[in-house]
Amino acid sequence: MVTITDIATKAGVSRATVSYVLNERNTTVRISDHTRQRVMETAAELGYRRNELARAVITGKNRMLGFWVMHSNREPVVRVLGGAMKEADSNDYFIKMLGLDNDTVDSRIVERCIEWRLSGIIAIHAPAAAMDVLYPKVVDSGIPMVVVDSQRPPQGSTHVAANGAGGVRSVVEYLVKLGHRKIVFIAGEPDEDTISHTWAQAYLNTMQELGLQRYQKVLHGYWLPEPTEHITRTLLQQPTQVEERPTAIVCASDNMAMVVVRTAGQMSIRVPQELSVTGFDDSTVAALYNPPLTTVAQPFEEMGRLAVRSLLASTDVEQQSELLEYSLEQLPTQLVVRQSTAAPFTGPDK
Amino acid sequence: MVTITDIATKAGVSRATVSYVLNERNTTVRISDHTRQRVMETAAELGYRRNELARAVITGKNRMLGFWVMHSNREPVVRVLGGAMKEADSNDYFIKMLGLDNDTVDSRIVERCIEWRLSGIIAIHAPAAAMDVLYPKVVDSGIPMVVVDSQRPPQGSTHVAANGAGGVRSVVEYLVKLGHRKIVFIAGEPDEDTISHTWAQAYLNTMQELGLQRYQKVLHGYWLPEPTEHITRTLLQQPTQVEERPTAIVCASDNMAMVVVRTAGQMSIRVPQELSVTGFDDSTVAALYNPPLTTVAQPFEEMGRLAVRSLLASTDVEQQSELLEYSLEQLPTQLVVRQSTAAPFTGPDK
DNA sequence: TGGGTTAATTGAATCGATTCAATTGATTAT
């Protein structure tokens, strides 16, 4: 492969000159147009490709960001990744994938980031247990890190997330406006320090503000199909008091909402005529579902973009001011009304 | 940051010795246990981390594979990525993400791969138009490349894909066994040199072999919701001859199958009682759909794994023999029966 | 003609490693 030495020899100039020509940006040193052209020509002629590795050795920094991913099959992950890639790309940075096994917390992942002299790390959907172990090590390494859409971000970490509480509030308000009163919230896990808990709290607060505290009920689907199906089934078959059956169910994820809709269908409860169901995320399938899901859109691509920006800002000073405008943990969500919600069948019971 | 020179100075040995100790694998040169231990201790003491960049400069190879992705939000992409990451990881390779814009074919992507001295490139779901431009450049660069799950892989390229034709066959046979005769196939695009066309051909062949050529019909949904909905609607509302309405629709993707199911529902045609619908891919939502979709599972993770292996094999000789066992373009698919299919309502019409 | 500026170019050090060939020192064979 062609090196700058080859160019220098062929063009009859020094390696230094070639280097200066190739990195036009340099201001202090200037090269005559004649030499510049000559070097450029021979470079093109020989088919020169600069070696980014060698370059990175000298600067000591790799223009590369690590992307830690654990459940790669979940849609938010890839949408965040997409946003991060775009932003990294336009700053001449790259994304390097680093897989984190679901179960075993392998701290070698931190070692690798150090060994490759990564400029930053993005951890998406990081399990709290893993982060408890890894985050201190990362801090110790001096590599800047942002945590994206995590259920329980480590103390002191930079966290990028949507304003989920606002999203929950808007869904509940929307349902109440439709005439619903008996609204149940299906959260993720019950742990108190999680985002899921914050959302549940937002649901409770909104219900209270609207004077519906006697109807409020929070269940936990753990984000998984099986437990969600189970709680939905027991919730909907309340043989004693049919009146008490909820007319709407707000879910903390689209996947759980889909399970709820399907389970209701199996119990001959029609959505949305007899039961309104809402999801969360606005994943691709929300629009394709049967019926299409009313849901809360999260700005996943934007989250990826901001994650990269905040990383670059921690080294690059000029990026910092711009970033301050955003509140990284409260990105706006948006209610997307589709066909899984409608006015309650039995009218408002008041 | 600590370098081997620091270790050498502190331990009172030469840089070469330190290097040899740190790369134990070396066989020709041996170091005494005493020195080895001394070096290891000081390395640990100083908190040394090897610089993979510097190492890569010398070997001239970056243990990194480029992953070209265009529609990052599609599930197969991430599942293949997941498989590729695992395989790369266990060979001490890494995945570097490179985004390719959907529309503009930017050949700088090839430049970048060269500049970073990537060891290989995986292109997933690469649009044919883009590949026509980029593939020759990649070949020219000498970087090995594999194309994964592409609709029209470039001539001469290594292609990793599932045995889709076999999948289509198994679905059709299954439906016929259930009693269906009027089975329609919804393909992607009609172009003749695509995989989609191969699948359609497999459908036609199977229908013919089973003596059902007078019922066969291929439509094109272009993988998108809107055209799929449109053709489904016109297909199902045949006011003149209700008898001619199909009893089963085989789709070339889960997403199209979901649209078909939903559209049928809107027309008050119940799935599976009055119409059986099958998908393709076994994406996550296939199991969550309403009703859960009968579909053909593609081994996406395996595809990712094999893509990496075949790249490593092109440089690493010992990997080659093992790879020959597989037929990269005919990975086994599997029929997954769920609840979107059933025996036809009006019994077999023969 | 000579001193002072400025513009253009270059020699050499450097980054953090790897790796070959050469050296040292100890042990064994003749």
Place this chain on the structure above:
DNA sequence: ATAATCAATTGAATCGATTCAATTAACCCA
């Protein structure tokens, strides 16, 4: 006692660049 063998270690070259300080060449003015 000398030569030969072998293990352990090291000096120096190398990879492909960047970058500072020094040099050369050209020009201007007195």
